[in-house]
Structure formats: C-alpha cells, structure tokens
Amino acid sequence: MTRDGVFEAPGRINLIGEHTDYNDGFVLPIALSHSVRVRAHRRDDGVLRMASRQVGGTAELSVADLRPGVVTGWAAYVAGVVWALREAGHPIGGFDLLVDGTVPPGAGLSSSAALESATALAVTELSGIALDRRELARIAQRAENEFVGVPCGIMDQSASLLAWERHALLLDTRTLAVEHIPFDPVAAGLALLVVDTKAPHRLVDGEYAARRRDCHRAAELLGVAALRDLVGEPRDLPEKLVPRVRHVVGENARVLEVADLLRAGRVHEVGPLLTASHESLRDDFEVTVPELDVAVEALLHEGALGARMTGGGFGGCVVALVEESAADACAAAVRSAFAGHGYTKPESWTATAAGGARRVVEPPG
Numbered sequence: 001m002t003r004d005g006v007f008e009a010p011g012r013i014n015l016i017g018e019h020t021d022y023n024d025g026f027v028l029p030i031a032l033s034h035s036v037r038v039r040a041h042r043r044d045d046g047v048l049r050m051a052s053r054q055v056g057g058t059a060e061l062s063v064a065d066l067r068p069g070v071v072t073g074w075a076a077y078v079a080g081v082v083w084a085l086r087e088a089g090h091p092i093g094g095f096d097l098l099v100d101g102t103v104p105p106g107a108g109l110s111s112s113a114a115l116e117s118a119t120a121l122a123v124t125e126l127s128g129i130a131l132d133r134r135e136l137a138r139i140a141q142r143a144e145n146e147f148v149g150v151p152c153g154i155m156d157q158s159a160s161l162l163a164w165e166r167h168a169l170l171l172d173t174r175t176l177a178v179e180h181i182p183f184d185p186v187a188a189g190l191a192l193l194v195v196d197t198k199a200p201h202r203l204v205d206g207e208y209a210a211r212r213r214d215c216h217r218a219a220e221l222l223g224v225a226a227l228r229d230l231v232g233e234p235r236d237l238p239e240k241l242v243p244r245v246r247h248v249v250g251e252n253a254r255v256l257e258v259a260d261l262l263r264a265g266r267v268h269e270v271g272p273l274l275t276a277s278h279e280s281l282r283d284d285f286e287v288t289v290p291e292l293d294v295a296v297e298a299l300l301h302e303g304a305l306g307a308r309m310t311g312g313g314f315g316g317c318v319v320a321l322v323e324e325s326a327a328d329a330c331a332a333a334v335r336s337a338f339a340g341h342g343y344t345k346p347e348s349w350t351a352t353a354a355g356g357a358r359r360v361v362e363p364p365g
C-alpha cells in the first residue's frame with residue numbers, strides 16, 4: 001500500500017437551495033475550480049502532524065489523544081476528520097499532512113468542507129480503506145459538527161466530494177440521493193458571475209445555529225419530522241417562525257423547479273428563481289447583510305438574469321446568471337455601487353462547474 005499522495009478537493013458555490021440541508025431538503029451546488037490540496041504521508045508511529053502553507057504553523061499530537069477541544073483553528077478541520085473516522089471504527093493511524101489551497105477562507109465558498117474532504121480522501125485512501133463518498137461526506141460533517149463545533153448541514157461536504165465537472169449536483173439531503181444535471185452556462189452564451197463581497201462571513205456566530213433551532217422548533221410544533229415534509233400553509237405557529245417556514249418550503253420548491261429547467265436545457269429561464277431565493281433569504285429568513293443586498297440590486301439593475309447570495313449568508317458571496325457579454329459590466333456595476341456605499345472593494349470572477357475531490361497525479365521527478 002502506497003504511503004504518499006496528494007489529494008485535492010474543491011470549494012463550492014450553491015446555485016440554489018439555501019438553509020434547506022438541515023431541514024432534510026434539496027440543494028443544487030456546483031464545485032469550483034478553487035480547491036484545497038493535502039500532501040499526505042502515512043507514518044507508523046501514530047503521530048498526526050499537520051502544517052499549513054497558507055496559514056503557517058504546525059500542530060502535532062498522537063491520534064490516540066484526539067478528542068473535541070484538543071485542537072483548534074484550521075487544524076481542527078483536519079484532526080476532526082481523523083477523529084471522526086476513528087470514531088466510526090476505521091483504523092486511521094499517524095500521518096504528516098501538509099495543507100495548501102486556493103479557496104479563499106471566510107468567503108463562504110466552503111474552504112473548510114474542501115479541507116475536510118481532501119483530508120478524508122487522503123487518509124482513507126492511503127490507509128487502504130475504501131468508503132463510499134456519501135459516507136465520507138457524513139464523516140466530514142460529523143468532524144465539523146462535533147470536533148470543530150460548527151452546526152453545518154451536509155451540502156458543502158457532499159458538493160466537494162460528489163460533484164462532476166460541467167454538472168450541478170442535485171442532492172436530496174435526507175437520503176443523500178444525487179443526480180448530476182448538466183450545467184454549462186458558457187455553452188448557452190451565459191456566465192455565472194461570482195462576487196465576493198468581502199463582508200466577513202462566520203458560521204460560528206450564533207445566527208446560523210439560531211436559524212437551525214427555529215426550523216427544528218417549527219417542525220416539532222407542526223408535527224413533521226423535518227420542514228421538508230410540510231405540505232401546504234403552516235398553521236398555529238408562533239408569528240416569528242412563519243417566515244422561516246415559508247422560506248424553507250418555498251426554497252425546496254425552487255430547487256426542484258431549477259432542476260427541471262436545467263434538465264430541459266432551459267438555463268436562460270432560471271434567473272427569476274435565483275432572485276426569488278435571495279428575496280426570501282433577505283425578507284423571510286433574514287440572513288443577508290447590506291453588502292449582499294446591494295450587490296444583488298446592482299447586478300439586477302445592470303441586467304443580470306438573476307442574482308442571489310450563496311452559502312450561509314451574513315456576508316460572503318453573491319452568484320448571478322448573466323449574459324456572457326454583460327459579465328464585465330455587471331462586475332463593474334457592483335464595484336461602483338460598493339464604492340458609493342463606502343464598502344470594501346469586491347472581487348468578481350466567472351465560475352464553471354468543476355469536478356469533485358480527487359487524487360492528484362503528479363509528474364515524476
């Protein structure tokens with residue numbers, strides 16, 4: 001069994017389906033060409049040594065000593081995966097792991113899920129343990145929930161591990177059933193413009209957990225296993241929970257509508273559904289911040305077919321579907337709107353759907 005290897009896992013952009021994954025609902029992300037790389041070497045002494053090229057610094061401890069709380073910062077995402085694998089009964093021993101990557105941290109593009117996914121693939125493959133990628137996604141999510149302490153759903157890890165190039169990933173987060181739907185806006189004369197608003201995004205802040213609690217409480221009061229199961233209008237709910245439920249029910253329906261349009265090759269028509277998703281996240285789920293709303297407004301004003309925040313919200317990125325010829329003007333419109341508001345200069349680029357986590361074959365020598 002080989003001891004050494006380089007593994008790579010992508011960040012993601014979610015096309016639509018926000019705050020649905022912890023309600024057993026549907027999501028439709030794509031993987032990005034930005035990725036995290038883990039250079040791994042299996043050791044025989046049970047020591048886990050982690051280093052990061054991006055952040056600098058190393059952390060070292062025995063795998064036998066792994067437990068939540070003993071490692072913090074970026075290394076917790078790595079150590080957490082080894083811990084979660086061992087908790088699930090997989091005999092992972094010591095490793096040297098050197099982390100590097102191009103997913104900007106803190107931009108809401110799932111740099112943490114990419115790090116977890118690359119680590120999971122590296123340490124299992126080099127230990128000769130063959131696990132289904134859905135299982136790897138569950139393990140990576142457990143690492144983040146229980147070891148790092150972030151109560152995320154399973155969308156980001158699934159996108160990083162299961163996505164295909166030039167396809168969007170329709171994921172049923174209840175069953176983890178997936179469908180890869182062709183998604184190639186460039187072939188349709190369109191571009192998927194991503195705007196990093198630079199408004200810092202932090203899932204560890206209490207708001208994400210608060211939304212999760214709202215949803216679970218609403219499901220409990222409505223007598224359903226999860227909001228995914230709700231049919232029709234909610235009744236007899238505390239007033240504050242009604243818009244939360246409306247968002248989740250509407251968002252699940254929008255994901256399925258976008259999936260239908262993509263299957264039918266009608267990518268030009270998904271714009272209004274993206275914009276409706278943003279409005280719902282802004283008004284009903286209340287997870288946007290002014291930078292996200294200003295970016296979406298500027299993009300739509302400049303003629304984008306649709307635009308929305310992507311990811312958990314409270315900062316991070318906006319994604320817009322635009323005519324390819326209008327991409328530069330749309331990006332410029334956001335820059336100018338941000339300058340007018342005195343916000344930090346945003347960064348924009350066009351994204352294509354990349355493939356999921358993989359072993360990197362390096363040229364010899």
Ligand code: GAF
Pocket residue numbers: 017018019020021022152153154155156203311312313
């Ligand atoms: C974050 C979480 F990590 C995901 O699980 C998901 O809930 C998303 O926010 C909102 O859709 O990215």
